[in-house]
Amino acid sequence: MRFDVLTIFPEIFLSGYLSSGILGKAITKGLLKVRVVNIRDFADDPHKSTDDRPYGGGEGMVMKPEPIFKALECVDRDEGKSLTILLSPQGERFHQGLAWELCGYNQLVLVCGRYEGVDERVKELCIDREISIGDYVLTGGELPALVLMDAVARLIPGVLGNDWSAREDSFQNGLLEYPHYTRPRVFQGREVPEVLLSGDHERIRNWRRRQALKRTLERRPDLLESAALTAEDKAILRELKAEKASMDEES
Ligand code: SAM
Numbered sequence: 001m002r003f004d005v006l007t008i009f010p011e012i013f014l015s016g017y018l019s020s021g022i023l024g025k026a027i028t029k030g031l032l033k034v035r036v037v038n039i040r041d042f043a044d045d046p047h048k049s050t051d052d053r054p055y056g057g058g059e060g061m062v063m064k065p066e067p068i069f070k071a072l073e074c075v076d077r078d079e080g081k082s083l084t085i086l087l088s089p090q091g092e093r094f095h096q097g098l099a100w101e102l103c104g105y106n107q108l109v110l111v112c113g114r115y116e117g118v119d120e121r122v123k124e125l126c127i128d129r130e131i132s133i134g135d136y137v138l139t140g141g142e143l144p145a146l147v148l149m150d151a152v153a154r155l156i157p158g159v160l161g162n163d164w165s166a167r168e169d170s171f172q173n174g175l176l177e178y179p180h181y182t183r184p185r186v187f188q189g190r191e192v193p194e195v196l197l198s199g200d201h202e203r204i205r206n207w208r209r210r211q212a213l214k215r216t217l218e219r220r221p222d223l224l225e226s227a228a229l230t231a232e233d234k235a236i237l238r239e240l241k242a243e244k245a246s247m248d249e250e251s
Pocket residue numbers: 086087088089090111112113114115116117118131132133134135136137138139140141142144
């Protein structure tokens with residue numbers, strides 16, 4: 001898969017995050033290609049300006065359409081499926097399901113805004129989709145682009161050491177994931193749950209499913225409305241709710 005990122009701060013992508021850890025390895029292995037395009041290179045005035053004052057007045061600056069438009073024209077389009085995305089707090093909210101959907105493309109072209117955002121005509125003419133990483137406003141689209149790239153890249157076959165680990169993650173099956181433990185067996189007086197040391201795979205599987213249901217019920221009950229639940233899951237949830245009701249009564 002290939003990402004083309006359009007930004008006025010290419011150094012954010014060229015140093016650090018993308019060269020470290022799993023993403024760095026994926027790039028070295030050729031599973032992931034990242035090309036960073038400096039929008040400023042496509043500004044044709046002597047000051048290389050990429051922003052200007054807003055028509056109608058008001059605070060802040062707006063990213064000019066021409067440099068972004070020209071930069072997009074220069075992006076090589078892969079033969080497979082390609083999608084151009086503007087990172088924007090006004091876009092559709094990013095989530096795991098959308099990460100899977102985007103993983104089906106051969107190329108994602110990511111446009112990072114700055115200042116008050118980009119001229120509306122860029123959106124109308126060149127953008128396939130606007131994506132937000134949450135209901136808050138950041139100073140630029142670079143962090144949102146990295147968040148999206150990370151979430152999508154780890155779903156590409158071969159990027160994670162074990163492809164099944166992504167399938168067990170939170171949100172994957174509509175639930176939060178069960179808790180994890182590693183050595184030492186006792187830490188500051190707290191023991192690893194006995195079942196995880198039992199070697200009984202069926203018991204471990206059942207315990208993990210129950211913990212995932214419990215955690216989702218406690219922290220994100222909204223997820224349960226659309227999760228694919230078996231009859232056994234529903235029975236466990238009834239038990240968990242009854243346990244909670246009796247604990248509430250006692251306290
Ligand atoms: N004036 C804009 C508004 O109120 O909708 C906010 C502009 S923001 C300061 C500058 C740029 O940061 C945006 O163009 C976008 O690229 C990026 N950005 C900020 N918050 C974001 C978010 N939650 N998700 C995605 N991109 C975001």
